[in-house]
Amino acid sequence: MDIPKIVIANVRKTNLIRRIKEYGIDSNLRISDDDFKDWLDDLINSGKMQESDLNDCFFEELMYGYRRLMRVYKITQTRHLREADDWQNLLDQFNCPSLNFNSIISTPIVNGETLKIVAIRSNASQDRIHKVEIMFLYRMRIVKNGTNSMSTFYSYIPVVIDLDKKILIMKIWNKEEAYEGDRPNEQLEKVIGLLQEYGGITTRGFTDSHQKVLYKMSKSLFDNFFKELPNYDLVVAKRDEIPSIVDSLIRGIDLQNYEENNGLMSVNKDTLDLNGELYKILQQVALSDYLINNSIENLLVSADKFISKIRFSDRDNLTASLMGEAGVKCIFDAQTYMCIRNSLDIVEKIVSLVVNYSSMSVRGKMLVKYDAATNDYLVIHIINDCYYTSEDFSKFWEIYEQYESSECVDGEIRALCQEYNVEAM
Numbered sequence: 001m002d003i004p005k006i007v008i009a010n011v012r013k014t015n016l017i018r019r020i021k022e023y024g025i026d027s028n029l030r031i032s033d034d035d036f037k038d039w040l041d042d043l044i045n046s047g048k049m050q051e052s053d054l055n056d057c058f059f060e061e062l063m064y065g066y067r068r069l070m071r072v073y074k075i076t077q078t079r080h081l082r083e084a085d086d087w088q089n090l091l092d093q094f095n096c097p098s099l100n101f102n103s104i105i106s107t108p109i110v111n112g113e114t115l116k117i118v119a120i121r122s123n124a125s126q127d128r129i130h131k132v133e134i135m136f137l138y139r140m141r142i143v144k145n146g147t148n149s150m151s152t153f154y155s156y157i158p159v160v161i162d163l164d165k166k167i168l169i170m171k172i173w174n175k176e177e178a179y180e181g182d183r184p185n186e187q188l189e190k191v192i193g194l195l196q197e198y199g200g201i202t203t204r205g206f207t208d209s210h211q212k213v214l215y216k217m218s219k220s221l222f223d224n225f226f227k228e229l230p231n232y233d234l235v236v237a238k239r240d241e242i243p244s245i246v247d248s249l250i251r252g253i254d255l256q257n258y259e260e261n262n263g264l265m266s267v268n269k270d271t272l273d274l275n276g277e278l279y280k281i282l283q284q285v286a287l288s289d290y291l292i293n294n295s296i297e298n299l300l301v302s303a304d305k306f307i308s309k310i311r312f313s314d315r316d317n318l319t320a321s322l323m324g325e326a327g328v329k330c331i332f333d334a335q336t337y338m339c340i341r342n343s344l345d346i347v348e349k350i351v352s353l354v355v356n357y358s359s360m361s362v363r364g365k366m367l368v369k370y371d372a373a374t375n376d377y378l379v380i381h382i383i384n385d386c387y388y389t390s391e392d393f394s395k396f397w398e399i400y401e402q403y404e405s406s407e408c409v410d411g412e413i414r415a416l417c418q419e420y421n422v423e424a425m
């Protein structure tokens with residue numbers, strides 16, 4: 001067996017070895033890089049491991065790992081994608097034997113080829129397809145900075161087409177120094193174009209639904225953070241007194257737009273949500289007072305995620321960004337953030353969020369950017385240099401799905417949904 005170096009360069013050696021160990025094969029994780037290819041070749045040549053099993057190991061690693069830039073598309077309709085025959089045009093175009101094959105370690109790109117499919121895995125029951133996973137291989141040109149010398153890198157692009165959820169997820173290694181025409185986003189454009197042309201897949205825009213999901217996510221993360229204040233319950237209890245305070249402030253003032261409930265006057269919310277404004281000020285006082293003598297890290301001890309950057313557009317389409325120190329610090333202690341909550345509440349939309357998953361992985365912090373600037377798709381980008389796993393992906397993707405869902409899935413989020421139009425952020 002002569003496993004191409006192009007596939008080995010796309011995975012982390014230690015992670016692949018751990019996966020191979022699940023097949024009862026022992027190995028020293030410290031095996032040198034020079035000997036690694038020979039060791040893999042020998043596994044097949046000696047019969048210690050089946051080629052199909054090693055292909056499965058590579059497939060799982062290539063689905064995640066270095067492929068930290070992702071796009072999520074919504075599929076318009078799936079009725080015409082549920083049977084194997086519906087995919088025949090795509091299979092014929094890329095010379096694929098079926099909807100279930102894997103030849104990752106035996107399929108190089110030959111001269112004249114740029115893009116091909118090296119593996120497909122489908123999930124079906126009673127001849128009805130539920131999910132199709134496709135592994136593309138793309139030959140990209142790299143230009144070295146400074147020397148302008150040209151070289152070649154082989155990019156694996158996994159695509160997950162979930163027909164039940166009606167979503168399509170594409171991932172790619174955001175490789176630097178790519179030649180014009182072969183940049184990561186240009187590769188993704190080519191792949192989605194081919195899936196639309198030969199796979200019959202049609203997608204629809206998010207309009208602004210993904211921006212609204214990010215708003216709900218940011219609201220929840222702030223509320224969870226604020227609940228860690230020692231006097232949180234006392235602050236919340238003060239909300240019951242705010243209507244009386246507002247009544248005493250505005251009674252006697254000649255207002256044309258006001259409301260009266262249970263004998264108490266309040267400002268018409270179309271003019272100003274004065275009750276909400278006062279509660280936000282009380283929140284800010286409580287938080288600022290705490291941070292004078294304490295560190296924000298004390299409030300983040302039990303928090304496994306927080307926002308380190310936020311970007312939004314207000315109702316006048318003015319865009320603003322707020323970033324924590326070095327792009328990784330929590331922004332909730334910034335007075336600027338406390339002040340912009342009014343604008344966020346008005347539009348209920350956020351263009352992008354960077355969430356710091358502080359205890360998500362054994363490798364340490366993971367910074368994940370959710371970018372809803374483009375209507376056609378949602379971008380998810382792990383912006384720090386790490387090699388992530390399927391478990392990591394599940395965590396930062398499922399949190400988006402939770403807030404996207406119209407029904408809340410657990411008690412905490414259900415409570416937030418009930419308060420969504422009531423409680424000030």
